[in-house]
Amino acid sequence: MAKKKGDIDFAKSFTELEQIAAWFEEGEPDLEQGLKRYERASELAAGLKAKLDEAENRIKEIKDKS
Amino acid sequence: MQILSVSQFVAYLNETFKAIWDSNEVAIEGEVSNYRVSQGQWVNFDIKDEESLVSCFMVLGKLRLPIEDGMRVRLFGYPRVYPKYGKFSFNVDRVELVGEGAIKKALAALRAKLQAEGLFDPSRKRTLPRFPKRIALIASRESAAYGDFIRIVNERWSGLEIDLYHAIVQGDKAPDSVMSGIERAHKNGPYDTIVITRGGGSFDELMAFNDERLVRAIFASKIPTMVAIGHERDLSLAEEAADIRASTPTDCARRLVPDKRDVLFEIASLEQGIVAAILSQIEEGRRLIELATTGAEHWIENFRTRVASLLRLVASFDPKAVLKRGFAIITTEDGSIVSSVKSAKAGMPVSIQLRDGAIGARIEGRQAKLI
Numbered sequence: 001m002a003k004k005k006g007d008i009d010f011a012k013s014f015t016e017l018e019q020i021a022a023w024f025e026e027g028e029p030d031l032e033q034g035l036k037r038y039e040r041a042s043e044l045a046a047g048l049k050a051k052l053d054e055a056e057n058r059i060k061e062i063k064d065k066s
Numbered sequence: 067m068q069i070l071s072v073s074q075f076v077a078y079l080n081e082t083f084k085a086i087w088d089s090n091e092v093a094i095e096g097e098v099s100n101y102r103v104s105q106g107q108w109v110n111f112d113i114k115d116e117e118s119l120v121s122c123f124m125v126l127g128k129l130r131l132p133i134e135d136g137m138r139v140r141l142f143g144y145p146r147v148y149p150k151y152g153k154f155s156f157n158v159d160r161v162e163l164v165g166e167g168a169i170k171k172a173l174a175a176l177r178a179k180l181q182a183e184g185l186f187d188p189s190r191k192r193t194l195p196r197f198p199k200r201i202a203l204i205a206s207r208e209s210a211a212y213g214d215f216i217r218i219v220n221e222r223w224s225g226l227e228i229d230l231y232h233a234i235v236q237g238d239k240a241p242d243s244v245m246s247g248i249e250r251a252h253k254n255g256p257y258d259t260i261v262i263t264r265g266g267g268s269f270d271e272l273m274a275f276n277d278e279r280l281v282r283a284i285f286a287s288k289i290p291t292m293v294a295i296g297h298e299r300d301l302s303l304a305e306e307a308a309d310i311r312a313s314t315p316t317d318c319a320r321r322l323v324p325d326k327r328d329v330l331f332e333i334a335s336l337e338q339g340i341v342a343a344i345l346s347q348i349e350e351g352r353r354l355i356e357l358a359t360t361g362a363e364h365w366i367e368n369f370r371t372r373v374a375s376l377l378r379l380v381a382s383f384d385p386k387a388v389l390k391r392g393f394a395i396i397t398t399e400d401g402s403i404v405s406s407v408k409s410a411k412a413g414m415p416v417s418i419q420l421r422d423g424a425i426g427a428r429i430e431g432r433q434a435k436l437i
Contacts, residue, residue: 031350045337
């Protein structure tokens with residue numbers, strides 16, 4: 001199945017967001033890195049929220065061919 | 067008169083039995099005795115009542131529940147004379163236990179056997195991903211269980227792909243139907259999990275989920291399984307063999323997917339934490355820059371003070387500054403400075419230089435003593 005534009009792997013994105021939050025919690029005082037990660041985190045959070053807002057569950061019956 | 071060979075006679079009997087005996091309509095009920103299994107595949111036992119006894123033969127693979135001597139059973143199959151030994155027996159296709167007592171006894175025996183084999187071992191249980199993407203659902207499409215499951219999943223989560231493998235969930239055909247779903251799901255995978263569910267029912271209706279072959283198929287599944295059969299109080303062997311047991315179809319949906327409201331809140335919290343952290347990093351950066359600037363200012367101020375005091379020091383060597391403080395410089399006519407009484411002679415004309423000009427004077431006398 002072709003991936004839709006903007007289709008994200010929810011689990012992967014969520015884990016990455018958690019990792020960024022953990023990095024900040026460790027308190028690395030690197031502002032340049034921090035800004036980069038902050039940008040990425042905003043992007044991830046927006047993607048995750050959009051996914052939850054828009055996507056519906058897809059139900060498909062698999063017929064027995066035999 | 068008709069003369070038959072022995073083989074013809076046996077064949078005649080067997081054909082007659084076949085013609086008059088409808089194995090779907092007639093069953094024999096009685097008590098099991100002398101139960102034994104030979105070569106791991108043939109089952110022999112007798113079924114009897116107070117007055118009669120019939121030998122029974124069965125293929126082990128057809129036996130879905132363990133039976134033992136003393137159990138009351140109903141046998142489905144057909145009567146037959148075995149040509150080689152002339153032995154009359156009842157060929158059993160299916161055994162039904164009679165009375166809940168017997169069924170429960172058989173179930174307990176099966177549970178003990180599977181338990182001993184490690185089919186319910188908690189250490190073998192796999193966990194499911196927190197955010198499943200694609201699942202196989204084995205349920206009856208007409209059932210309330212299916213409706214409940216889908217409704218709760220839709221209420222809680224989105225973006226999940228659900229492949230429904232419709233199955234018969236009660237009666238004799240149920241175990242094979244559910245097993246076919248498991249098998250097909252393995253071919254169509256990958257799935258994050260296989261969910262098997264049906265709603266509540268009578269003890270008999272739920273018996274399909276105690277079928278040994280089905281329980282083994284769930285145990286052997288390469289895809290993690292989640293099974294919810296009946297109500298909270300019903301515990302089927304299928305559920306015990308599953309990686310995750312849920313009590314009802316609704317509970318199953320809740321365990322399968324998180325509530326998106328919780329997840330949105332969690333995302334917001336993570337985001338807030340990150341924003342707070344980056345703001346404090348920026349604030350920290352600003353503080354460091356300020357600290358550095360203030361430091362430089364201090365240094366410049368120090369430098370300025372030092373330069374000023376040096377300038378003052380230098381200035382103090384300027385003779386004009388000395389004149390300003392009230393001292394005078396006395397020079398002779400040729401301009402040389404009179405700094406000692408020894409160089410002053412009486413009558414000698416001198417020039418006295420003061421802060422704002424010079425005056426002419428004459429030496430009157432001298433005193434070799436500093437005033």
